[in-house]
Amino acid sequence: MKLVAHDLACRRAGRTIFRGLGFAVAPGAAAALRGPNGSGKSSLLRVLAGLAPAAGGTVRLGDLDLARDGEAWRERVALAGHLDAVKPGFSVRENLTCWADFHGAPRARADAALERFGLESRADDPAHWCSAGQKRRLGLARLLIVDRPVWLLDEPTVSLDAASVAVFAQVVAEHCAAGGLALAATHVDLGFGAGAEVHMPAPGASDPADDDANHAASDPFLGEDWA
Amino acid sequence: MRAALALLRRDLGLTFRAGGGGLLGIAFFMLAALLIPLGVGPEGGALARIAAGVLWVCALLACLLTLDRLFQADLEDGALDQIALGPLPLEAAVLAKAAAHWLATGLPLAVVAPVLGVMLSLPGQAQATLVASLLIGTPALSLIGAVGAALTAGLRRGGLLLSVLVLPLYVPTLIFGAQAADRAATGLEPGTALLFLGAVTLLAAGIAPFAAAAALRVNLR
Numbered sequence: 001m002k003l004v005a006h007d008l009a010c011r012r013a014g015r016t017i018f019r020g021l022g023f024a025v026a027p028g029a030a031a032a033l034r035g036p037n038g039s040g041k042s043s044l045l046r047v048l049a050g051l052a053p054a055a056g057g058t059v060r061l062g063d064l065d066l067a068r069d070g071e072a073w074r075e076r077v078a079l080a081g082h083l084d085a086v087k088p089g090f091s092v093r094e095n096l097t098c099w100a101d102f103h104g105a106p107r108a109r110a111d112a113a114l115e116r117f118g119l120e121s122r123a124d125d126p127a128h129w130c131s132a133g134q135k136r137r138l139g140l141a142r143l144l145i146v147d148r149p150v151w152l153l154d155e156p157t158v159s160l161d162a163a164s165v166a167v168f169a170q171v172v173a174e175h176c177a178a179g180g181l182a183l184a185a186t187h188v189d190l191g192f193g194a195g196a197e198v199h200m201p202a203p204g205a206s207d208p209a210d211d212d213a214n215h216a217a218s219d220p221f222l223g224e225d226w227a
Numbered sequence: 228m229r230a231a232l233a234l235l236r237r238d239l240g241l242t243f244r245a246g247g248g249g250l251l252g253i254a255f256f257m258l259a260a261l262l263i264p265l266g267v268g269p270e271g272g273a274l275a276r277i278a279a280g281v282l283w284v285c286a287l288l289a290c291l292l293t294l295d296r297l298f299q300a301d302l303e304d305g306a307l308d309q310i311a312l313g314p315l316p317l318e319a320a321v322l323a324k325a326a327a328h329w330l331a332t333g334l335p336l337a338v339v340a341p342v343l344g345v346m347l348s349l350p351g352q353a354q355a356t357l358v359a360s361l362l363i364g365t366p367a368l369s370l371i372g373a374v375g376a377a378l379t380a381g382l383r384r385g386g387l388l389l390s391v392l393v394l395p396l397y398v399p400t401l402i403f404g405a406q407a408a409d410r411a412a413t414g415l416e417p418g419t420a421l422l423f424l425g426a427v428t429l430l431a432a433g434i435a436p437f438a439a440a441a442a443l444r445v446n447l448r
Contacts, residue, residue, distance in 0.1 A: 012448075051311060052448040074312050083305025089244030098240070101233035102313055142309070 001062035001076075001149060002026050003048075003181055008057035010043050017043050019056065023198040027149070030172050030182040030192045035200030041185035042082070044200070045152045048183065049079045061150065078148035082155050084139030088128030092119055095127050095138055100145050113144040116171060118164070132159040140168060143175075151175060153184035165190070230315045231323040238327035248293055252332040253339060256289035260343040278347035279357060279408035286336045286361060287397050290368040293332050294393070295386035297324060297376040298439075302446055307380075311447055317440040325366075325373040325435070333365030349412060356411035360424060364404040367428040370435035371396045377442035399427045 002024060009019035017040035025031045033041050046052040048059060050066060050073045059066040064073050086095055096110035114120045117137040122130065130138065136159050143151055151172070157165045169190045172182050183198065184190060243249040263281050267273055301307040310320050340361050341354045349357065375393035379385030407420035 046448070049308070049312060051308060071316070075314060077312060079308055079312055081305050081308055083303075083308070085301075085304050085306040085309050087241055087244075087304070087306070089241055094240070098233065098237040099309065102230050102237070102310075102315075104229055104314065139305075146312075 001064075001181075003059070003061050003150060003183070005048075005059045006057055008044070008047070008059060009055040010040055010047055010052070011055040012043060012052075016055070018201050021057070021201055025181050025183055025198075027179050027181050028176050029196060030176050030184065030190070031196045031198050032190065032192050033183055033185040033198045033200070034187075035185075039200040039202075041200060042154050045079065045081070045154050045183070045185060048150075049077050049152050050074045051079075076148055077150040077152055078143050078146045079152045080140055080143055080154065080156055082158065084135045085142070086127050086130070086135045086138050088126065090127055091124050092127050092130065092134075092138060093123040096141060096145055099142055103146050105145050105147060109145050109147075110141075113141040116144060117141045117167065133161060133164060136160055137164055140171075144171070149180045151180065151182040151184075153182060153186070155185055155187075157186060157188050157190070230313060231319050234310070234315065234320060234323040235327045235330075238324055239330060242327065242331040248296070249331055250335075252289040252293040253335045255292050256285050256336055257339060257343065259285040259288060260347065263347065275348045275350060275412065278344060278349035279353065279412055280405045281347060282340055282343060282349075282357065283360075283364075283401055283405040283408070286333075286340070286365065287368060287394075287401060289336060290332055290365065290372060291390055291393065293328065294369075294372040294376045295379070295389050297328055297373060298380040298443060298446075299376070299385065302380045302443075307443065307447060311443070317443055318436040321373055321377070321436045321439040321443070322432075325369045325439075328373070329366050329369040333361070333369055336365060337361035349408075352414070353408055353412035356417045356421070357408040360404045360407040360417075360421060363421060363428060364400045364424045367400045367424075367431040368397060370428070370431040371400075373439045374435050374442065377439035377446070380443065381446045400424065403427060 004024045006022050008021040010017045021044070033044065035041050043052065047054045050070050054066065061073065061076060066073055090098065093110060093114065096113060097107050100107050100110050114123055117140060119134065119137055119141065122134065127135070127138065140156060156168060160168065165188065172190060175182060260282060264274060298307060301310065311317055337358050340357055344354050344357055372393050375389045378392065379389045382388060403420045403424040407417040407424060410420060411417040
């Protein structure tokens, strides 16, 4: 299942964040999403997850079309955002088993995921004892539980130490080797290879005729012609 | 169904952990009801007249107290994204979360209400009806409240706005619930009021999950 975006646009709060974005990620490949702060990487990932609507363009995943098959689409993607969804009141293990139960996955997968991310010694501790890096690892460990082919990763390595970054890069590589695909907004090198990069369009690349300021000027009721 | 039960179990578990505020609603309910005799005076006749109404108003406020974090906590830490991407339609997830809220708040209210009824000298023959009215009516409080909680999930200090939004919608539940217990207290037949109360709850169960899910989708963008 290839992830293909064509002429994708995103608007938030009446502002065009980006437009004319096109890329393709093949199954078994991981791509790094590059762009300066504020270029819309997080917004793009939320659009690709089916949580936010696209303002234009098409995204296809195999035979699925994002605009048409929303429910089926959302069942194929996993999102690891910059929010970890870690509940401080639960223990580290419970934070994963509750999602395993929710997704109908075997609970044994939670222990395997904890071990993979080096959290097995903290499994029974309350999650509010965890450091920021451990919470992030716990959030990433959920990816191994939900078992989705498409991973959308928003700054996954923030607050991780070098060893954990290496482990995570290895986990992504294994996911891809098993036929999955991943798109990661990141500023570090996760070893995806030089060709595997998606660049956000520069903010200036947006069509000026469609911006709100120009919109007002071309609007007969807002422009001078009206008076 | 399995996913809905897992979500319900998770929410119930979180409610009774540190910071979940599990028994806060019930403690508020008992304290507020305890304050009434202190304010009104111990004279049995006056208390008995207002007992049913007072208990219902207190139940309503206790329910509101715990509603504001229903979706807000999950929205803030990203868990709502994960729920939205889960195997469950968002409408069913809302229903599961409202059910968890009711089990943690509405059900305990109905259980302790008879004790407070005695304290407010509610006539003995009205006790069963009071409990029945709370059991039938409080699910509507959780369901209607879920819509308000979903609308205000993205707002700082949304709790105040939530109260203003939701309290007017609680009026039918309050009227029929208090009416049922009051009629039983004065020796009248409470059946009709209970039926109307059940109708309000069913209506809320039919509409609230869709309204709350629509509000959550906007918050998730």
